Amino acid sequence: MRGESGLRNLSASRSEHAARRVQYPVRRPQGGTGMAPAGLQCRRDAAGRRKRNRRQPAMEQAGVAADSAVEGGRVAGLPVSGSQRRYDRLYAALQCTDHALYQTEASSGDKVQIFTDNYLKYNGGDNYLRCEYIARDGVQDYENKGWTNGHRVYYVVPADAEVMELKFRESGYDTEFVGTFECSDPEFNRFLTKAVRTLYITMRDTYMDCPDRERSQWTGDVVNESGEAFYALSESANRLTRKWLHNLAGWQKPDGVIYAPVPSSNWDKELPGQVMASLGYYGLWNYYWYTGDKETLAEVYPAVQRYIALWKKGPKGTVLLRDGGWNWGDWGDNIDILPLQNAWYYLMIKGMRNAAEVLGHAADARSYTEEMAALKQAFNSHFWNGKEYRDPEYKKATDDRVHALAVVSGLADPDKYPAILNVFRSQENASPYMEKYVFEALMQMGNGDEGFARHNRRFSNMVRNDYFTTLFEGWGIGSEGFGGGSVNHAWSGGGLTVAYRYVCGIRPMDVAYNKVGVLPLPSGLSWAKASVVTPIGRVTSAFESSPNVFVLDTEFPKEYEGVIGAPKQGVREVKINGTTVWKNGSPVRNKVARFIKKQPSDLHLSFEVKGGAYKLIAVR
Numbered sequence: 137m138r139g140e141s142g143l144r145n146l147s148a149s150r151s152e153h154a155a156r157r158v159q160y161p162v163r164r165p166q167g168g169t170g171m172a173p174a175g176l177q178c179r180r181d182a183a184g185r186r187k188r189n190r191r192q193p194a195m196e197q198a199g200v201a202a203d204s205a206v207e208g209g210r211v212a213g214l215p216v217s218g219s220q221r222r223y224d225r226l227y228a229a230l231q232c233t234d235h236a237l238y239q240t241e242a243s244s245g246d247k248v249q250i251f252t253d254n255y256l257k258y259n260g261g262d263n264y265l266r267c268e269y270i271a272r273d274g275v276q277d278y279e280n281k282g283w284t285n286g287h288r289v290y291y292v293v294p295a296d297a298e299v300m301e302l303k304f305r306e307s308g309y310d311t312e313f314v315g316t317f318e319c320s321d322p323e324f325n326r327f328l329t330k331a332v333r334t335l336y337i338t339m340r341d342t343y344m345d346c347p348d349r350e351r352s353q354w355t356g357d358v359v360n361e362s363g364e365a366f367y368a369l370s371e372s373a374n375r376l377t378r379k380w381l382h383n384l385a386g387w388q389k390p391d392g393v394i395y396a397p398v399p400s401s402n403w404d405k406e407l408p409g410q411v412m413a414s415l416g417y418y419g420l421w422n423y424y425w426y427t428g429d430k431e432t433l434a435e436v437y438p439a440v441q442r443y444i445a446l447w448k449k450g451p452k453g454t455v456l457l458r459d460g461g462w463n464w465g466d467w468g469d470n471i472d473i474l475p476l477q478n479a480w481y482y483l484m485i486k487g488m489r490n491a492a493e494v495l496g497h498a499a500d501a502r503s504y505t506e507e508m509a510a511l512k513q514a515f516n517s518h519f520w521n522g523k524e525y526r527d528p529e530y531k532k533a534t535d536d537r538v539h540a541l542a543v544v545s546g547l548a549d550p551d552k553y554p555a556i557l558n559v560f561r562s563q564e565n566a567s568p569y570m571e572k573y574v575f576e577a578l579m580q581m582g583n584g585d586e587g588f589a590r591h592n593r594r595f596s597n598m599v600r601n602d603y604f605t606t607l608f609e610g611w612g613i614g615s616e617g618f619g620g621g622s623v624n625h626a627w628s629g630g631g632l633t634v635a636y637r638y639v640c641g642i643r644p645m646d647v648a649y650n651k652v653g654v655l656p657l658p659s660g661l662s663w664a665k666a667s668v669v670t671p672i673g674r675v676t677s678a679f680e681s682s683p684n685v686f687v688l689d690t691e692f693p694k695e696y697e698g699v700i701g702a703p704k705q706g707v708r709e710v711k712i713n714g715t716t717v718w719k720n721g722s723p724v725r726n727k728v729a730r731f732i733k734k735q736p737s738d739l740h741l742s743f744e745v746k747g748g749a750y751k752l753i754a755v756r
Contacts, residue, residue, distance in 0.1 A: 242271035242297040248278070252286025254348040258604075258613060258623045265348065271297070283307060285337060285347040285624065287603065309339035312370040317635050319664035323592050324635070327599045327607075331629030332368050334606040335361060338626035339373070342399075343380055346609065346622035352403075353380060355396035356410030357627040359419050360572055364629050366426045367636040367668050374427050381420055381432055384411075385439035392442040395461060405461025409480050415440045416484030417545070421491060428648030428671060433491055440488055441500075447481060453514030455481045465537070467567040467610060467618035472535035474527040475519045479541035482511055486545065494647075515547050523555050536563040537570045543577035550738070553581045560586070564594060567610060567618060571595075572630020579638040582739050584659025591631050598628075640666035640677040645699050645736065649675070652698035652747075654690045655740050672696050686754040694747035699732065701742035702754035709755045710741055717743055 242248070251266035267280040291302055313336070317328055338344050342353040343361050358380050365373040387398040394415070395406040413419055420440065424433040450456045455478045457463075465471040489504035519525045525538045525548075539556045542548035548556060556577075566574055571594060578587030592599075598608045609625035610617030637643050641656035649670040658664070658681035665678035673693040680687045686702050702710060710718035715728045718741055723731030729743035736742055741754070 241275045242294065244271065244273045246271040246294045246297055249292040250280060251290055252284050253288040254284070254286035258286070258348065287605065308336060309373070309376065311339070311373045313368065314370045314669040315368040315636065315667065317640065317666040319639065320662040321588065323596070323599060324588065327595055328632055328635060330599065330605060330607050331364065331632040334624055334629050335364050335368060335626045337606065337624055339376060342383070343376055345627065346625050348624060349622055352397035353383065354410065355384060355414040356407065356569065359413045360569065360630045361626045363418065363422060363633040368632060370669060371671065377423050378429060378432050381423060381436050384414060385436045388439050388442065392446050394439065394443045407462050407464045408458050408460040408477060409465055411443070412480035412484040415443060416480070416487035418483065419487070421487035424491070424494070425644055425647055430494065434495055437491055437495060444485065444488070452518045453510055454478050454518050466570045468565050470533040470535055470565040472527050472530045472538050474530070475515070475525050475538045476535065476541065478511070478515055479538060479545055479547060482508065482515070482547055483541065483545045512547055520552070524559055533565065534559055534563050535565060536560055536574055537566050540566070540570065540573035540577040543580055544573055557581065557583055560590065568607065568625070568628035572634065575631055575634045576638070579634060579657060579659065584638065584657045588659050636666050636668060639664050642666055642668050642675050642677050650696065652692045652696055653736070654688070654698065655701045655737055655742060656688060657703060657739060658686070684756050686756070688752040691749040692747050696747045698745055698747060699736060699742050700745055700750055700752055701737065701740035702752055703739060704741040706756040707741055707754045711753045712743065712745070712750055
């Protein structure tokens with residue numbers, strides 16, 4: 137009956153908090169209330185300050201953007217019956233849970249359908265996430281407890297039902313957007329905005345590949361996601377990364393096979409490349425290096441050892457191909473799988489060598505070190521043909537993925553970089569997942585300007601798409617994409633990690649930032665600035681670069697030491713806080729900074745400093 141619906145005042149318990157820093161594109165329909173930056177449920181108090189609720193996101197008005205009869209009995213492909221109306225609301229991509237049809241007067245048996253644009257069209261190949269509500273007589277309210285996501289929510293209601301309010305509630309993983317990055321390239325800035333949004337929406341009880349399809353913890357995807365989270369998000373995100381690593385070890389089969397996605401009820405197939413990526417240098421080791429969580433490193437270490445024992449070497453000293461349950465190398469064409477697996481294996485034992493040293497397993501560390509040396513020699517002897525890496529039995533186009541991993545792993549020495557650069561200039565086979573490693577390889581080779589040009593070119597279609605605030609699984613969507621064409625796939629945001637770590641140069645030089653590194657690579661940019669919250673506090677890096685001078689402003693906590701530097705090419709003089717520390721090819725004795733004889737980077741002039749604020753000026 138009217139007046140007895142038990143409506144709740146969901147906004148009464150809001151507490152006051154600061155708004156998040158990252159600003160996301162929001163499209164506001166005519167007549168709608170709009171939505172706050174970063175996809176928050178926000179309102180303003182009398183002083184104009186934003187309010188938000190950390191624990192219990194309040195409902196927001198859904199803003200009626202359309203109120204029209206359904207034409208031809210369908211709404212964008214969804215069959216409907218009878219005379220009905222459609223209401224929709226466009227906003228930034230959300231994990232939009234508890235869609236609510238509020239204060240509706242309807243008749244018993246009336247059906248209300250609630251779904252997003254992802255259900256109708258942008259569903260990554262699976263058409264299943266929606267809800268229906270069967271009404272009773274009178275005024276009533278309804279919240280759907282299952283969460284969906286998308287950019288537009290549709291409510292299809294009977295024409296004679298009176299809709300009084302439509303609202304939605306965003307929910308997501310408990311983390312904050314604390315990292316900031318901005319540069320002189322507007323297109324790359326837009327990529328980063330979409331990358332952070334995409335990352336956040338693929339986090340919940342676990343990391344996931346996409347929120348609109350299987351929502352599963354594909355482990356290669358998580359390698360990229362976790363790397364982004366260390367820079368873009370607060371430290372609470374580390375708990376999700378730790379959980380992922382324990383999931384992998386905990387679901388290991390008795391025969392030593394590690395598979396993903398896990399947790400799982402109907403899947404047990406190993407994807408060797410993704411598993412090796414997760415257990416190695418960019419997965420388990422990277423987690424320890426950024427967090428200092430030695431306990432997790434020790435707990436997962438034995439599982440990785442058992443998995444490594446499954447791999448065998450051939451007569452040439454290279455790793456023999458293992459199909460696993462699904463020998464997936466990447467989406468796309470021209471996958472040279474044998475050297476690709478060898479490179480992932482090398483990165484796995486490289487991470488384990490480092491782990492063994494930290495955990496005090498000296499014999500293991502020696503064994504892995506010897507194995508790395510032998511495999512590097514065999515890899516180059518068997519796969520390098522003088523101008524590129526290639527399995528002699530492989531006859532298709534050269535695989536840029538193999539060359540990217542060869543560089544970032546250390547399998548390829550700098551004398552091969554000119555030939556590898558030619559591969560990157562001529563081959564673009566990598567999916568958005570593997571393109572991160574191509575971008576990183578070009579940075580490490582000293583060709584960051586070409587890395588930016590390639591990255592912007594390949595991502596331009598999804599970055600310039602005004603409808604979506606997220607990044608795609610492939611280079612397009614639907615039939616133009618991969619694996620069903622998800623429109624929200626966090627593996628595509630790997631360029632975010634490259635931007636913070638290489639462009640602005642912020643990185644741990646010792647575990648958990650016990651020693652800070654700020655070693656920028658402008659890579660054709662005239663300026664860039666970044667800020668990262670680390671286990672020791674906030675670290676900032678801001679530079680301006682011109683043909684004649686490079687200027688870096690950086691700051692990190694005073695209790696810690698750090699390494700700061702400038703790109704070394706053509707540098708004649710370096711000053712730090714007004715004191716000359718380098719001139720005409722030699723360090724100058726001073727009391728501000730110490731020149732490092734064994735440089736941590738071949739691309740920089742690097743100096744050790746105590747914590748604090750510094751201005752470094754390098755004159756070319």
